Amino acid sequence: MMWFNYAQAQSFMPTEGTKIASQVDNLYGFLLAASFISCVIVIGGMIFFVWKYRRRTETDKTAYITHNTFLEFLWSFIPLVIFLAVFAWGWNIYHDMRTMPKDALEVQVTGKQWAWEFEYKSGVKTGNLLVVPVNKDVKLIMTSKDVLHSFYIPSFRIKQDVIPGMYTSLWFNADKLGEFHVFCAEFCGTQHSGMLATVKVVTQAEYEAWLIEESQVGMLPLAQRGQKLFQAKACASCHSVADASAKVGPSLWQKFGTKELTEEGEFAIDENFVRESILSPNAKTTKGFPKGVMPTFQGQLNETELSALIEYIKTLK
Ligand SMILES: [Cu+2]
CATH class of the missing domain: 1.10.760.10 (Cytochrome c-like domain)
Structure with missing residues (x-):
């Protein structure tokens, strides 16, 4: 179900860099539309009834109405169905988000005041730059050297607390080439707002060439x-x-x-x-x-x- 085409409305939402990002946006678009329609029905109905049943004469009396079973059933049952559908829809996406893929490319992430460090299996280390191949499951295993941080990639619609003394994880499969922002989303000190990194999504060949180049930095x-x-x-x-x-x-x-x-x-x-x-x-x-x-x-x-x-x-x- 595509309610808004966010890919075209880039000023409204960040570019969608993963399939999950589009799924999140569809759900969010539905919530926005449903809230707007409900708002119009409730507020519009209120204004209409205030006008329709306004007091016309000094001796006007309000009609005695106890209830209307059919109407009461409708305004309870229809929202219930919508809420349950939204719950199932959201649960489904969240379940995908939190189920770590097997055979993913694993990268260690360390948050510290105020930078992100990445370490690949081969030993290559980078600061504030995560390079990953396109269309590949990537799993981030994250921890912090000092305080609570939160690893957030708006374009991928994923965010996870990064906690000292334990590991937390995130995964994504980027389907668009390009560079995407990483923010720290947990206030972690004076330079918190400057705790930025970049996710660079490249082709598999570019990724392999980059890894080799980086592993030779020690010889430069x-x-x-x-x-x-x-x-x-x-x-x-x-x-x-x-x-x-x-x-x-x-x-x-x-x-x-x-x-x-x-x-x-x-x-x-x-x-x-x-x-x-x-x-x-x-x-x-x-x-x-x-x-x-x-x-x-x-x-x-x-x-x-x-x-x-x-x-x-x-x-x-
Ligand atoms: Cu931080």
Whole structure:
């Protein structure tokens, strides 16, 4: 039953990226239409009766009506049938959503303040980027390093709490190529709204090529590894690297080896300055930028990764 064609009305609902998404939208469309029709019948009926049975003279008396069995049966039975149908319809979709497929591609997901980490069976790890093949069952096995998060892909109409100390799971089968948003849907701290990731749905061949490429990252030169990390950790959303323009944070272009005027004084931008800025961003803050905006990356980067980032920043000229 197709009540609204949401695929065409993209401003109303996010793009449908799975079969379940269309099923959810059909149900939602039915609920909307049924609610609207009921509203018109009830409110319209009320207004009509208020007008029809209005008091016409000073001595007007209300007719004595006890009940009408036929009408009472109808207005109880018809809604009951509709409600039970909606229940069965919803239960059916929810059952599909919560029944994990066998032979799925399993990906480990870790939520942390404030990023999503993905780890594939082969050991490939990504930050805020989930790459999956199209038309393939994917199962996410999720946990949290710190507080409650919630993994939410609006286009797939799936959402699940991510809880420290236990695993929860989600599955989907994306039938559209493209990129889709992932949100954290559980308030988890100051940068909660920035806890975003992307699901990239690619062909099976592209997926396999990507996996191979990613598994060779460890063999890349440090600066190139740093560049990949810079993308994976979404540093570029706050720091420009190709020009001197300021974003949320100061630009990193042509910065290494110069001096930085901070709220705490002037410092040379060397390896230790960059290291401290990544691990304790509030220790020294560039003049003109507020404190407390950049989250710490303490515990999220190992020594090699820190060196890789520093080497990458050195190349920005
Ligand atoms: Cu979160």
